[in-house]
Amino acid sequence: MIQIHRMGSELSFGPCPPEEFSGRLDERKKLYEVLRGAKDRGRVVMVSGGRGSGKSSFLDWAESEIQNESGEFKCPAIKVQFLETPGMVFTAYRDLLTDLKGHQKFGWFRKSLENSKVRTSIDAALTILEKTSSLAALYTPGVNAGVAVAKGLTSSDSFDYTKLISAFLHIFRSVSEDLAERDQFFAILLDDVQLSSDTDFRLMNDLIQSLPVGIVLITAFRREADYYEKHAKLQGELLRYDHTEIVLGGMDEAGVEEFAKLRYNLSIDDKTAKHLSEKIGDPLCLVGCFNRLQNRGLPPTLESFQEILPQCLDHAQCLYTGLDQIWQDRINSLCILDPPLFLSIISCMLGEKNITRLKDEFDQSHVFRRLDREKYEFAHPSLREYRRKGW
Numbered sequence: 001m002i003q004i005h006r007m008g009s010e011l012s013f014g015p016c017p018p019e020e021f022s023g024r025l026d027e028r029k030k031l032y033e034v035l036r037g038a039k040d041r042g043r044v045v046m047v048s049g050g051r052g053s054g055k056s057s058f059l060d061w062a063e064s065e066i067q068n069e070s071g072e073f074k075c076p077a078i079k080v081q082f083l084e085t086p087g088m089v090f091t092a093y094r095d096l097l098t099d100l101k102g103h104q105k106f107g108w109f110r111k112s113l114e115n116s117k118v119r120t121s122i123d124a125a126l127t128i129l130e131k132t133s134s135l136a137a138l139y140t141p142g143v144n145a146g147v148a149v150a151k152g153l154t155s156s157d158s159f160d161y162t163k164l165i166s167a168f169l170h171i172f173r174s175v176s177e178d179l180a181e182r183d184q185f186f187a188i189l190l191d192d193v194q195l196s197s198d199t200d201f202r203l204m205n206d207l208i209q210s211l212p213v214g215i216v217l218i219t220a221f222r223r224e225a226d227y228y229e230k231h232a233k234l235q236g237e238l239l240r241y242d243h244t245e246i247v248l249g250g251m252d253e254a255g256v257e258e259f260a261k262l263r264y265n266l267s268i269d270d271k272t273a274k275h276l277s278e279k280i281g282d283p284l285c286l287v288g289c290f291n292r293l294q295n296r297g298l299p300p301t302l303e304s305f306q307e308i309l310p311q312c313l314d315h316a317q318c319l320y321t322g323l324d325q326i327w328q329d330r331i332n333s334l335c336i337l338d339p340p341l342f343l344s345i346i347s348c349m350l351g352e353k354n355i356t357r358l359k360d361e362f363d364q365s366h367v368f369r370r371l372d373r374e375k376y377e378f379a380h381p382s383l384r385e386y387r388r389k390g391w
């Protein structure tokens with residue numbers, strides 16, 4: 001379970017807790033329409049937008065909404081994330097199958113998974129994935145070597161891509177029959193698809209082409225110059241199979257007003273909301289802006305926002321300039337590592353001997369978030385990415 005931290009009245013830069021997810025009414029409505037149609041055919045949704053536009057938060061909200069036992073759907077959902085780490089081929093799919101195998105939330109779904117044919121297919125797919133990941137890991141010292149290896153593996157005898165895709169489709173089809181009988185669906189949420197290796201991306205596209213009734217794939221894709229080609233390709237596939245793209249732009253006035261209320265318990269007037277929506281709009285910068293307001297103890301008036309606005313227009317600036325020197329230095333030292341970061345390595349990198357105190361500080365910080373007992377991740381990937389690129 002990911003920890004959400006508050007430091008004083010400042011918020012973490014991490015994804016928004018579902019109950020505080022604000023605005024985005026049209027986008028939420030669009031997703032609901034797609035989900036209602038999942039009983040007729042397999043559905044794919046790409047949630048796209050720039051850095052910090054709220055894609056991961058949207059996915060978290062969608063996952064919680066789909067599984068909500070007093071909501072409309074009451075359906076199972078599993079969310080996984082693609083990581084930037086070179087050599088991490090198929091890791092996201094392995095996580096997906098492992099989570100699927102251990103699924104506990106809905107008894108009826110667990111029963112469908114206990115079907116011996118489904119179990120056998122999950123195990124067969126996991127065996128192939130584990131073999132491939134370990135072979136790819138042997139080559140990780142070279143940048144992107146894992147990707148190259150997996151590419152090679154797709155054509156070698158040691159890795160049978162056809163077997164892998166057919167195991168996946170077999171799992172989906174078996175589960176789909178049970179889902180259709182119950183008029184329900186199973187949602188798979190894939191975050192940061194832009195970071196997927198070529199092999200991972202190929203598998204996703206192949207699955208999209210044959211997605212059976214009752215399986216919903218919700219993907220998040222960051223639109224950025226480095227990934228334009230990949231985005232266009234996925235967009236083309238969605239068009240071809242009549243699927244949906246939900247684009248997250250800036251927050252509108254009503255969204256900003258709700259954001260202030262739900263996230264900071266602040267009431268702002270219409271004029272201020274309009275100003276923030278027009279000048280910032282982007283949720284990541286809004287978090288930076290409101291954190292700065294809280295940090296400086298200013299009232300939530302138009303004048304206060306006008307005063308701090310110049311430091312909140314740019315992601316990199318709004319993420320760092322509000323931080324204490326100690327946290328800026330810590331980010332600087334740790335940005336060369338790829339998450340998840342282990343506490344023992346963090347303490348070594350920072351030269352901090354008192355691990356208990358360090359753990360406490362990291363647990364309280366809104367710059368890092370704890371993934372596991374001793375594993376941390378930057379609260380937002382931009383904290384690492386900008387620093388690494390030498391901002």
Ligand SMILES: Nc1ncnc2c1ncn2[C@@H]1O[C@H](COP(=O)(O)OP(=O)(O)OP(=O)(O)O)[C@@H](O)[C@H]1O
Nearest residue numbers: 013015016021022051052053054055056057283284
């Ligand atoms: N609708 C929303 N309501 C409230 N807060 C939001 C909303 N959307 C995003 N946020 C906040 O904005 C920041 C950026 O959101 P998030 O990390 O979800 O963006 P992202 O699009 O996934 O970014 P990236 O492209 O870097 O992965 C987070 O601090 C999050 O809590």
Ligand SMILES: [Mg+2]
Nearest residue numbers: 055056057191
């Ligand atoms: Mg994200």
